[in-house]
Amino acid sequence: MGRPPCCDKVGVKKGPWTPEEDIMLVSYVQEHGPGNWRAVPTKTGLRRCSKSCRLRWTNYLRPGIKRGSFTDQEEKMIIQLQALLGNKWAAIASYLPERTDNDIKNYWNTHLKKKMKNLEEKCSGDDDLFSVENGHNLSSTNSTSRGQWERTLQADINMAKKALHSALSLENSTPYIKQETPAPVSTYASSTENIARLLQGWMRSSSTNNSENSKTSSNNIATTDSSSCDGTPSAESKGGMVLMEALESLFGLESFEPSSSDQLSQTASPEGSKFQVEIKKEENTNSQLPLSVMLENWLLDENTIQGKDDLTSFSFDETADLF
DNA sequence: AAGCTGACCAACCGCCCATAG
DNA sequence: CCTATGGGCGGTTGGTCAGCT
Numbered sequence: 177m178g179r180p181p182c183c184d185k186v187g188v189k190k191g192p193w194t195p196e197e198d199i200m201l202v203s204y205v206q207e208h209g210p211g212n213w214r215a216v217p218t219k220t221g222l223r224r225c226s227k228s229c230r231l232r233w234t235n236y237l238r239p240g241i242k243r244g245s246f247t248d249q250e251e252k253m254i255i256q257l258q259a260l261l262g263n264k265w266a267a268i269a270s271y272l273p274e275r276t277d278n279d280i281k282n283y284w285n286t287h288l289k290k291k292m293k294n295l296e297e298k299c300s301g302d303d304d305l306f307s308v309e310n311g312h313n314l315s316s317t318n319s320t321s322r323g324q325w326e327r328t329l330q331a332d333i334n335m336a337k338k339a340l341h342s343a344l345s346l347e348n349s350t351p352y353i354k355q356e357t358p359a360p361v362s363t364y365a366s367s368t369e370n371i372a373r374l375l376q377g378w379m380r381s382s383s384t385n386n387s388e389n390s391k392t393s394s395n396n397i398a399t400t401d402s403s404s405c406d407g408t409p410s411a412e413s414k415g416g417m418v419l420m421e422a423l424e425s426l427f428g429l430e431s432f433e434p435s436s437s438d439q440l441s442q443t444a445s446p447e448g449s450k451f452q453v454e455i456k457k458e459e460n461t462n463s464q465l466p467l468s469v470m471l472e473n474w475l476l477d478e479n480t481i482q483g484k485d486d487l488t489s490f491s492f493d494e495t496a497d498l499f
Numbered sequence: 500a501a502g503c504t505g506a507c508c509a510a511c512c513g514c515c516c517a518t519a520g
Numbered sequence: 521c522c523t524a525t526g527g528g529c530g531g532t533t534g535g536t537c538a539g540c541t
Contacts (some may be wrong), residue, residue, distance in 0.1 A: 192509070192535085214526065230527070231510070266529060281530075282508055 189223040193232055197222055201229055202237055210238070235278045242274035246283055254280055255288055 193201075204220045210233060213226040222229065235241075246254070250272055257268045265277035265284075272280065 263530065286507055
C-alpha cells in the first residue's frame with residue numbers, strides 16, 4: 177500500500193504548461209516564495225498537482241536556470257561526478273547550479289550514456305575503470321581481488337581528483353556554489369526572462385496559427401531557448417526583454433534577479449546546500465562510513481574545496497586505515 | 500509527399516525521507 | 521514512538537520534431 181496521491185486526480189490538469197499557468201505560478205512564488213506547494217493550486221487557482229507546480233518551478237521557472245546545450249566543461253564534470261557519485265543527479269546538479277537535475281539526467285541518458293558506452297567498448301579488455309553503466313564504479317568491483325580493487329580505487333580517486341582539480345581551476349568560469357564567485361548573469365535566465373520567452377514563443381505560435389492549442393507552445397519555447405543559450409542576446413531575446421519589462425512592471429519581478437552569488441546559491445540550488453549539510457552531519461561518524469561516503473565527504477568538504485591545492489595531496493594511504 | 504524511426508526533453512509517477520503533531 | 525504530510529529524488533513515459541528512406 178503506497179502513499180495516497182498528493183492531490184485529487186480528478187480535475188487535475190496534466191501535460192505541458194501554458195504560459196498563462198507559468199505566469200500564475202511565478203507571480204505566486206514571487207509573492208509567497210517557493211515552498212508550501214500544497215497550497216499553490218488552491219491559492220493560484222491552477223488546476224495542477226502541487227508536485228507538478230514544484231517541479232515546474234524548480235526545473236523550468238526558477239531564476240538561475242541555464243538552458244540549451246551543455247558545454248564541454250559541464251559535460252566533463254557530469255561524466256566524472258557521475259562516475260564518482262552514481263546517479264545522484266541532485267548531488268551532481270549541486271556542482272552545476274545553473275542546471276537542473278532533470279536536465280543533467282536527461283543529458284546523461286540521451287548523450288553521455290551512449291558516449292560512455294562507446295568509450296567502454298573501446299576500452300574493453302583493460303579493466304572496469306570505465307564501467308559507469310551501473311552508476312557507482314566502486315560497487316562494480318565486488319568480485320575482484322583486494323589488490324585489484326585497491327588499484328581500481330586508487331585510479332578512481334586520482335580520476336576524481338583530476339576532474340575536480342581541473343574543473344575548479346578552469347579560470348573559475350563555472351559558478352560553483354562553494355566558490356561564491358559572481359555568477360555570469362548573462363548566461364542565466366531569471367524567472368522573468370523565462371516567462372518572457374514563454375510568452376514570446378506562445379505569441380509567435382499563436383500568431384502563426386491562432387487555433388493552435390497551447391500544448392505545442394511549450395515545446396516551441398524550448399527550441400527558442402536553445403537558440404539563445406549562449407548568453408548572447410538574440411533578436412528573439414531582445415523581443416523577450418520588452419515583454420520582460422512589461423512583466424516586471426506587472427509583477428515587480430526585478431527582485432528575482434540573482435543579484436548576488438549567495439542569492440543564487442540559495443535559489444538556484446537549495447538541494448546542493450542541503451546535500452552538503454547532510455554530508456556534514458555524517459562526518460561525525462566518518463570512522464564507520466563506507467568509502468564512497470568518505471570520498472563524498474572529502475570531495476564536499478568546504479576546506480578542501482576552498483583550498484583546492486589540497487585536492488592533489490590526497491593519498492590513498494590516508495584511506496588505507498579504513499580497511 | 501508520406502511514413503518511419505530515433506533523439507530529445509518536459510512532465511509524470513512512485514518511492515523515500517524528514518518532520519510536525 | 522507512531523502517523524500523516526510535504527517535499528525531494530530518480531526512473532520512466534509520452535509528445536514533438538528532425539532526419540532518413
